[in-house]
Amino acid sequence: MIADDRRARLIEAMAEADLDMLLVYGNAWQVDYLRYATDFGILEGQALALVRSDGHIILYLDSPLEVDRAELDCSGVDVIYAPDLIAEVDHALDRLRNHRIGTAPQRLLPRRIAGRAKALNLSDQTSVVDRLLMGKMESEIAAIRRAAKVADEGYRVFMNAACPGRADYELIAEVEAFFRANGVDDNFQIIGVGGVEVRGMIPPGGKRLKRGDLVTTELTPCVDGYYAQICRTLVIGEPTAEQRAAHALYREAMEAGIAAVRDGVIAADIARAENDVFRKHGLGEYTTSEYTRVRGHGMGLFADSKPHLLENVTTRIDVGMALIVHPNTYHPAVGYLVIGDAVIVTKDGCEVLTGVPRELVSVPG
Amino acid sequence: MEWNPQELPVDVLDARIARLRAEMKCAGLDAFIVYTNNVRPSAVAHLTGFTPYWNEGLLLVPASGRLVFATALSNRVVDWIRSTNPVSEVTSTPRPGKFLGEWLAKDTVKQAGVLELDAMPSELASDLAIAAPAIQWIDGSSTFAGVRRRIDAAEQRMLERADAIAVAALDEVNVTAISDAGALAGLVEKQARLAGAEEAYIAVSPDLVSDLRFNRISKPISLAERFAVRASVAYKGSWVRRTRTFAKDDFVRRANIWLEDVVRKIEAGKFFAGQLAACVDALPDAKLANWMVESCSGSYPLSVVASSRSSEGKAPIDGSFYVLTVEFLLEGGPWIGSAPLIVGKPAP
Numbered sequence: 001m002i003a004d005d006r007r008a009r010l011i012e013a014m015a016e017a018d019l020d021m022l023l024v025y026g027n028a029w030q031v032d033y034l035r036y037a038t039d040f041g042i043l044e045g046q047a048l049a050l051v052r053s054d055g056h057i058i059l060y061l062d063s064p065l066e067v068d069r070a071e072l073d074c075s076g077v078d079v080i081y082a083p084d085l086i087a088e089v090d091h092a093l094d095r096l097r098n099h100r101i102g103t104a105p106q107r108l109l110p111r112r113i114a115g116r117a118k119a120l121n122l123s124d125q126t127s128v129v130d131r132l133l134m135g136k137m138e139s140e141i142a143a144i145r146r147a148a149k150v151a152d153e154g155y156r157v158f159m160n161a162a163c164p165g166r167a168d169y170e171l172i173a174e175v176e177a178f179f180r181a182n183g184v185d186d187n188f189q190i191i192g193v194g195g196v197e198v199r200g201m202i203p204p205g206g207k208r209l210k211r212g213d214l215v216t217t218e219l220t221p222c223v224d225g226y227y228a229q230i231c232r233t234l235v236i237g238e239p240t241a242e243q244r245a246a247h248a249l250y251r252e253a254m255e256a257g258i259a260a261v262r263d264g265v266i267a268a269d270i271a272r273a274e275n276d277v278f279r280k281h282g283l284g285e286y287t288t289s290e291y292t293r294v295r296g297h298g299m300g301l302f303a304d305s306k307p308h309l310l311e312n313v314t315t316r317i318d319v320g321m322a323l324i325v326h327p328n329t330y331h332p333a334v335g336y337l338v339i340g341d342a343v344i345v346t347k348d349g350c351e352v353l354t355g356v357p358r359e360l361v362s363v364p365g
Numbered sequence: 366m367e368w369n370p371q372e373l374p375v376d377v378l379d380a381r382i383a384r385l386r387a388e389m390k391c392a393g394l395d396a397f398i399v400y401t402n403n404v405r406p407s408a409v410a411h412l413t414g415f416t417p418y419w420n421e422g423l424l425l426v427p428a429s430g431r432l433v434f435a436t437a438l439s440n441r442v443v444d445w446i447r448s449t450n451p452v453s454e455v456t457s458t459p460r461p462g463k464f465l466g467e468w469l470a471k472d473t474v475k476q477a478g479v480l481e482l483d484a485m486p487s488e489l490a491s492d493l494a495i496a497a498p499a500i501q502w503i504d505g506s507s508t509f510a511g512v513r514r515r516i517d518a519a520e521q522r523m524l525e526r527a528d529a530i531a532v533a534a535l536d537e538v539n540v541t542a543i544s545d546a547g548a549l550a551g552l553v554e555k556q557a558r559l560a561g562a563e564e565a566y567i568a569v570s571p572d573l574v575s576d577l578r579f580n581r582i583s584k585p586i587s588l589a590e591r592f593a594v595r596a597s598v599a600y601k602g603s604w605v606r607r608t609r610t611f612a613k614d615d616f617v618r619r620a621n622i623w624l625e626d627v628v629r630k631i632e633a634g635k636f637f638a639g640q641l642a643a644c645v646d647a648l649p650d651a652k653l654a655n656w657m658v659e660s661c662s663g664s665y666p667l668s669v670v671a672s673s674r675s676s677e678g679k680a681p682i683d684g685s686f687y688v689l690t691v692e693f694l695l696e697g698g699p700w701i702g703s704a705p706l707i708v709g710k711p712a713p
Contacts, residue, residue: 027404029419043566043581044597045665046404046484064657064669065568065595068578083669086483107488114487169366170559177555180567180583181548190418200441203418203563205367293439304419330441 002139002224003039003074007055009132010037014053017128020099022051023089024129025108032302033104033129035225038077040070041185048089048110049077060089086110093120104129133300134307136320140226141344144299144322147228148342148353150184150221155230155356162215162363164236168193169204175219184221188303192216198335199291201328211237211365216338218328220303227303229324230354231340237365246331247360250339253277253327254358257296257309261323261343261350267313271295274327275311283331292329299324299342321345366563366601368449373414373601377519378452381412381512385426388511394478396469397426397505398493400485405664408480408509409434410602411520415450416563423461423489424453425468433468435461462489466496478505481663510662515684521707523603524686528705530560531598531607538594540611546571546586549594557598564599573610574698591698597667604666606659606688608703616650620693620700623648627691628706633683637671641691651693651700659688681708 014022026034027046035041038049038059045063057077061067062085070079082088090113093101102125103109103117113120136144154175161174168191179187190201193213201216209215213236220229233250235243253274260273274295275287286292298305299322307315309325317323326340341354389397401409402421409424410416413434422436434453437460438446446455458464469477474497479485482504494502516524534556543549550567557565568579572589579595591612598605610617627644631637637658645653657672658679667688671679681687690703 027402029402029404029421044404045668062668064672064674065579069568069580072576072578072580081674083675108486110483111485111487111490112483114490169561169563173555173558176558176565177551180551180554181545183547183584185581185583188419199444200439202442202445203366206561207367290440292441336441 002143005137005139006036006039006132009137010051010129011053011055013128013132014051014102017102017125018100019102019125020053021096021101022125023093023101023103023109023113023122024049024051025105025110030105030108030302032133032300032305035301036129036133038070038074039225040074040077041222041225042066043069046085048085050089050092060085086112089113090116097121102128130306133302133305134298134321135318136300136322140300141320141322143224143226144228144342144344145353147221147223147226148230149355150179150182150223151219151228151230151342152355153182154179154184154187154219154221155217155232158217158219159234159361159363162209162234162236164209164211164365166209167204168207168209172204179221183223185225186222188220188227190218192336194335196333196335199330200336201338209236212240214243214335214337216336218326218338218340222303225301226299227301228299228322228342228353229303229326229340230342230356231324231326231328231338232356232361233337233339234361234363236363239360239362242333244360246334246337247339249277249281249283250327250337251358254325254339254341257325257327258341258343258350258352261317261325261345263317263319263345263347265317267307267309267315267317268311270317270323270325271309271311271313274309274325278327278329286329286331295327296323296325296340298322317345319345319347366561368414368451370451372522373519375451377517378412378414380517382426382432382452384512385412385509386428388508389426389428389478392478392505392508394476394503394505394508395428395474396472396477397508398465398477398479399424399426399509400480400489400664406602407604407661407666408664411513413450413452414602415446416602421461421486421489423465425465427472433465435464437461460492462492463496466493469500470497474500476501476503478503478508480505480509482506506663513662514682516686516707520603520686521710523601524605524705524707527562527598527600527603527605528607530557530562530600531596531605533560534565534596534598535594535607535609538611540613544588546582546588546592547584549588550582553594553596557596562598562600566597568595568597569593570701573701577692577699577701593701595703599666604661605705606667606690606703607705608690608701610700610702612698614697616695616697617700620648620651620702624689624691624702624704628689628704631681631687631689631706631708633708634680636678636680638673638678648693651695653691654694654699655692657690659690660686683709
């Protein structure tokens with residue numbers, strides 16, 4: 001069982017860090033630390049979990065609906081309904097004052113508990129869990145492969161749903177329905193529809209597709225807790241010469257980034273390889289934070305895992321890491337454009353998981 | 366979803382902000398801070414119309430002047446945030462707490478209320494405190510709950526829309542034609558999203574007789590003769606829950622009618638427990654097993670305000686919004702249903 005393997009790794013890491021316990025926070029946005037420890041994919045409310053060095057885990061949840069789900073999903077975990085979550089966990093920690101307790105992720109820990117760190121003997125151990133989240137076991141990579149495969153299938157559903165007159169949320173509806181019926185627990189997806197006025201992808205707003213629109217999407221299904229992403233752009237009707245040229249540039253940048261992925265490089269090397277292509281074409285400005293967020297990122301128990309691929313990130317890239325390489329940004333002639341493939345880092349390069357062709361697809365318009 | 370000024374006029378948002386400012390004045394607060402992320406979006410959505418799809422942010426409500434929304438969402442989506450949040454200045458910053466702390470430090474703020482102060486993420490709280498060391502931070506949850514006591518006409522319309530989406534999605538379930546829980550969840554979610562739901566959490570109890578618990582199902586699981594579906598649906602920041610039991614027996618039909626009748630009858634000022642007990646007489650062949658009432662008074666879309674698990678009595682407030690969930694036990698198997706209500710107003 002993948003959850004048992006993770007738990008064993010976590011206990012080992014806790015022993016190395018000389019911890020008696022680990023206090024983990026999670027919600028549906030930042031779920032990865034919690035899922036690593038408990039295997040629970042929380043949807044509503046917030047959770048705190050206490051992991052003991054002997055492997056005993058108590059999961060505190062403030063939603064009774066989530067308590068039912070956790071009891072069904074998380075074997076070997078004591079699930080407690082705590083309507084006043086923070087007060088209840090604070091009291092539990094009060095009784096554990098002689099223990100060395102690590103916390104993760106520290107920045108999201110509720111203020112009341114973090115404010116008593118000294119009295120409760122709490123120490124920030126976010127980086128310990130981050131290392132576990134980034135360096136995947138074979139069973140985790142297998143789950144990401146499954147997620148990448150269904151991401152491909154989901155993109156085809158998206159593509160087939162795109163036609164003039166349809167609202168952006170209708171495309172998302174088709175994809176989500178396909179995912180729910182095909183083993184996908186969750187999906188993070190944003191979309192962009194239009195031309196030069198589009199500066200980024202956002203949740204669907206009701207925009208209707210029309211001839212000439214670029215339709216961008218970042219689709220991130222979750223299988224057995226693991227997210228894999230695909231980014232693609234399609235055009236309604238025949239692409240213009242400018243759209244074709246812009247897409248070719250982004251594809252070149254993505255392929256340069258993928259070519260830079262290998263064991264031992266740092267995150268910045270991949271971002272730089274992507275950005276150099278933009279700079280070569282006189283579009284270096286569009287690789288800055290004014291127009292783009294990251295040039296890719298890790299994948300795993302969180303849709304936007306570490307490391308972030310940016311030219312100032314020095315995290316070492318190791319064998320077994322899962323990444324999405326995506327030079328997504330604004331293009332002054334055609335608007336926001338995306339393309340991204342999921343990869344697994346190998347010793348000499350990477351295994352590309354994404355199977356959808358890298359072409360700018362045209363759908364009849 | 367995009368902001369529609371006819372649906373949520375600026376005047377309505379201004380009135381909500383004015384209500385908060387009146388409550389702030391009573392509580393002696395010079396400013397108010399509200400946290401948001403996609404799990405705790407409701408308070409900021411109520412005041413501004415904005416719901417984040419990702420990441421987090423802080424809304425500052427000063428005693429007067431324009432609101433300030435600082436978010437860690439990236440710069441490229443700031444224009445979109447502005448388009449859905451017509452009442453705030455919007456700033457993208459990696460440290461929203463530092464940004465607003467510095468803003469407050471320049472003002473004459475002595476006491477600032479914070480919605481759900483204990484739950485504020487530590488980094489944001491620490492940034493606020495460091496940037497504005499002279500300010501006293503006070504939990505403002507009860508102050509904000511005062512604002513949420515009565516829903517306004519705009520919110521009622523949004524809740525009605527969310528509920529109509531949930532009901533229509535559940536109406537698509539054909540008990541004789543569907544046999545798989547994963548496909549069922551996909552069908553209900555698709556219908557909800559096609560009708561404009563911005564979020565839909567569909568949970569299924571595939572065999573109510575053996576297990577009353579619901580889960581988010583995405584794998585093939587056979588549906589038993591008696592199953593139930595819970596649709597939690599959001600429309601532009603307004604969330605409702607509808608739970609429906611499906612089975613080929615007459616009790617299900619009668620219980621569904623009973624629930625619709627009960628949500629119309631709930632009165633202000635009388636404990637939920639007592640009102641429910643009185644209504645159960647209408648179904649003499651059923652035994653009330655559990656009940657739960659949820660509402661929205663803070664950052665969560667829905668949270669429990671009263672239930673059969675808690676011994677504390679709670680009475681509904683006139684003009685407030687609730688979701689009532691009831692579980693019955695009877696000979697043929699259990700029945701679970703939930704429906705929304707607004708006390709003193711026709712059911713949405």
